[in-house]
Amino acid sequence: MNVNLAELLPITGHAIVIEDEPVLRMLLEETLAEIGFSSATFDNAASALTHLISIKGECTLIIADQGLPGRIQGSEFIRLAKEQWPSIPSILTSGYLIDELVIPASTIYLHKPYTLDQFETTIATVLLQHRHLLQN
Template sequence: MNPNCEQARPFLDTVIVVEDDPIIRLLVKDILDEIGAKSVLFSSADEAYDYLLGTHAHCPLVIVDQGLPGKIQGGEFIEMVRAKWPGVRSILTSGYLLEPATIPAYVTYLQKPWSPGLLIATITSLLNRKSRALA
């Protein structure tokens, strides 16, 4: 077990993962499983947004790659989700260096390759920040 998993609090909601690389998508799922989070996986933001529009489940976090197939790219997806559900936290990842000025302050950016420990710490920090804001 990853020692960082012990720091993660239990999850009650589903995390949306949007990643076109099937290996990375399954790695993120495995990490989320290890910390007790449920996840729904998508290879395109178009599919993920349609899913979110059609479901009434609460989603506290989206983890999204920037470069995706389809019409909607990662940053655009995050903006669309935030406009409709302002409380949803977001992690944007990319294998390409993104210009820091193009990343909104409300988005957490992880440059690939990130470590599983960094992803777990980032998820925990974001969701704990949300919990404190609601208290």
């Protein structure tokens, strides 16, 4: 499925980004702001989980790196979030190859390094899939 982010604009909502690389985290936050998202960024999943609980799952998108410091990896964070709020769209990223069984259901995997165009296309794809699920 090849989708264009411009077709989905305007996009609003709150995204949670979990990425331990500071420069990439900042770049993702800036890109999401340009698209129309507000975002909360974290370098570990435990802090992001505390935030998600505090906002009672009011989140439009989760972007989580798999290899994170601490005990909770990106895929586990997404699973925990989806147990409570199953409709949150999610993207799992990693610079390493990941076994498909690790990727949570209805989550798109984006392999690093990726371009901003690939990032935006992945966001468009996951949001479009989410809209189709809501309509059916």
